[in-house]
Amino acid sequence: MSTPVIETDFPELPLLKRGKVRDLYDLDDCLLMVATDRISAFDVVMPNPIPDKGKILTQISLFWFEEMRPLVGNHVITAEVDEYPESCRPYADILRDRSMLVKKAEPLPVECVVRGYISGSGWKSYQQSGSICGISLPGGLVESEKLPEPIFTPSTKEEIGLHDINIDFDETVRRIGKQAAEQVKELSLTIYATGAQLAERRGIIIADTKFEFGYDGKDLILIDEVLTPDSSRFWPQATYRAGGAQKSYDKQYLRDYLLSIQWDKSPPAPALPEDVVHNTRRKYLEALTRLTGNEYAFA
Secondary structure, eight states: OOOOOSOOOOTTSOEEEEOSSEEEEEOSSSEEEEEOSOOEETTEEOSSOOTTHHHHHHHHHHHHHHHTTTTOOBSEEEOOGGGSOGGGGGGHHHHTTTEEEEOOOEEOSEEEEEEEEOOHHHHHHHHHHSEETTEEOOTTOOTTOEEEEEEEOOEEOOOTTSOOOBOOHHHHHHHHOHHHHHHHHHHHHHHHHHHHHHHHHTTEEEEEEEEEEEEETTEEEEESOOSOTTTEEEEEGGGOOSSSOOOOSSTHHHHHHHHHTTOOSOSSOOOOOHHHHHHHHHHHHHHHHHHHOOOOTTO
16 A cells, blocks of 8 residues: 555646646646545545545546547547656656546536436435436336436536536536537447446446546547546445445445534535545455456555
């Protein structure tokens, strides 16, 4: 287990932005994207890092970017630190396994959520209205039940500390245009179906997930992260039973802890006990090794 990276500080590189998890540096013709060990829940960054989490997320995303290449292009240029510009070399030890050079895409201002099972905010919406993001669903569904078919339920993309808001397809059209909305809907459903089938063969149910897309010139490409425990609900297939909450390989374990202590979901977030940090790391790492079939030096 390596020393956690809470925040990067590379004086020779221009910092463009710090997100909830990733630090972005502007290298003129491309971006350096570094996944730290920060973790957020309910759109608030926790004070405790999860050791190696940034490495785990990066390796999972790289696996999926490659798997999805036949379906859609992506923003990855390289994740080999030895191929980075000379200005990055002093930071090679920190960058290794947790970073990638990516294209400067223009991100769409929506998050493309796909749900194959009914859980989380989708379950709450269904209980209230029988629908999710304007999509009517059959009556009598129970929590965590598999939907008749996956549905596209986009959301807004808010700044750190603000909660993303679920929107319907018409609102998506208003925000990004009809052609782009239809394109990301089709791509999101196809990528989800492809990923869910592969994961299921490896003992993981991907209950739902969110994708981000951007324009590389005129081309729409997949950006940010793909099918990770940060952006998805991963459930062990062996213990899945519809009708309630599920065991998971994702941050739902952390959310459940925060709900159990009745945190009000407003900053500042409470400090996390050591066992919560340890168990979260273990769950993320198991997702990585199950999906890829590989062992990693940082494991």
